[in-house]
Amino acid sequence: MNRKPHVTLSDIAKQLNVSKVTVSKALRGHPDISRETTRLVKKVAEELGYTPNFAARNLSSRKSNTIGVVVPKIAHFFFSSIIESIYDEAFYNNYDIALTVSQENAEREKKHIETLMAMRVDGVIVSITQETKDSTIFEKVLSRNVPLVFMDRVLQVGGTSQVTVDDRGGAVKAIELAISNGYTKIAHIGGYKEINIGKNRYEGFAEAMKKHGLPVDPDWVIHGGFGEDDGYQGFMKIYKSGKMPEFIFAVTYPVALGVYAAAAEVGVRIPEDLDIICFGSASINKFLKPALTYVDQPTRTLGKAAVDLVIEHIGETENYQPKLIEVPTELVIRDTCIKKKSAVNAAAK
Amino acid sequence: MNRKPHVTLSDIAKQLNVSKVTVSKALRGHPDISRETTRLVKKVAEELGYTPNFAARNLSSRKSNTIGVVVPKIAHFFFSSIIESIYDEAFYNNYDIALTVSQENAEREKKHIETLMAMRVDGVIVSITQETKDSTIFEKVLSRNVPLVFMDRVLQVGGTSQVTVDDRGGAVKAIELAISNGYTKIAHIGGYKEINIGKNRYEGFAEAMKKHGLPVDPDWVIHGGFGEDDGYQGFMKIYKSGKMPEFIFAVTYPVALGVYAAAAEVGVRIPEDLDIICFGSASINKFLKPALTYVDQPTRTLGKAAVDLVIEHIGETENYQPKLIEVPTELVIRDTCIKKKSAVNAAAK
DNA sequence: GTGAAAGCGCTAACAG
């Protein structure tokens, strides 16, 4: 496919017998230029079908007006919802977004970040993969003075800002709800301990158990990934141990779904035989039977906060100070995590 | 935040006492340059932490190596799944993706396309919004000789390629399954008739009904959007009419979910009182009770085909011929669209 | 094999 030469500033300038600079300024609404000239320039630009060339603009202005984003997955409610809010907030602030998806693959994540650097994005928002351990690439970003904000899933790298969820507090709330409903034999199908969300949710679980004098059975703590499959496997592992808990705290919504599938397969009824709560939700939760009671993560807030934070950093010149923002969670009560059977009578309202 | 000057080709050239050109060629593996020089250049580039500047590259080479993508929504399985496959296929072919989300808003869609043009993307893939009617912007893209491929949701614009699903055929299959299961009172909660997927699914429905000598009751054909809410409203409209069908063919998976919600609210049981089938699915379908029987849309195939097609067009010089690709659907049988109650005995296996 | 010259389209800095 061959390209027609594009209309450029000079074309407009020629037609009006003014200079390129005048046109450039007029188009950007620069106050230097008279209203009349501006009007004319815009008119001709329209007529000629002028489209600015961002590459040229970026090259000469040394900024791209673009924020790079790297997320591990897109086909999950949590991320797709965050991404929508990122687009909205960027749009509102007149920034473009360069979105990349690492597919939970650290190698790919690295490549994407390199691409974003090559695009000279003004800032980067990243939610790391399950397997990311190496911080080299992130340090490279920082060494280039490109603001980096970790979102939800963070890596400890000096000098980065982060926007996270109060995972620990949320987990405590979840477990305390379970305990208040009469459960004591509580298991946790958790994420990798190496990643903050896995670690913090586990710690919140452990903390709450300890506080209420309940034992944490090592066989009832599973660490793995954050997908449906991991929930399935986790449940099966516990189930096959022959020692069933009364309650499961699942590290993510997909993990809880995996538990549903596995439980159905072996005839364990939820919530009658095994009750459950999880972190996060999805728009389809209201159609799930039973609908999961969950710790709500404010995805829109997360996305917006991340964008606002990078933009803030982009604006800063010298006195750049990393910031840590933690957004609170909320319990949303649905059909699981209900009063324990044997406790129902005693606690009937 | 201030920027350190970036390492450039010249920096590498100076260090090695060669010219910029040599470095540029070496870095791109151009056969002009000797193996030894290439090795050296790459080594120094690595040491200096060189990152190419895409803006400069694009400007001088007049191509961006990027494919622009515009989708109406991202937080739905159908699109997020397509998007993942688009990224995969682009990655595989060494293209970058510039993804934008129109949020079902035609205005925003137009703006995004303008941005993509300004980025001088090499090609564009778009799935239009529910409300897109005006083809001006798309004609503008074509007039610039930028290949345009419509994906799934298409607008009739001369000269564009499109990758679609066999919506009509899929709808026929769905209705025929329902009929073969004994249903005759069949309603359709459909999409807008102005958009191909809404129109074709409706037509497939009508065609199958006619073929089997069944009447299409106008009160049982609702046209609206493609979201959960539309399904909810559609059901309610039918329900309030006081004349209930036995079966509903929902235009999308979210619409079917809306029907589930509405039905539950008024105590209509699915599939006992009202059976249902829909177009499309989601990864959570297996956790839905009852899991929906659906017409499967091969999302990965769609995304891959769209990318392959733009790339093909990008490669073409003069003899550009638009192509229409239609991918077939498949019925996936789950817990709905079962034998009609009164027909069960007669048809017991 | 290598390099010098020219320019992609735009903006920044300064001069009038």
Next chain:
DNA sequence: CTGTTAGCGCTTTCAC
């Protein structure tokens, strides 16, 4: 208010 001068960092001829 408008224009001139100088690049941004790279690739593309085309000459050596």
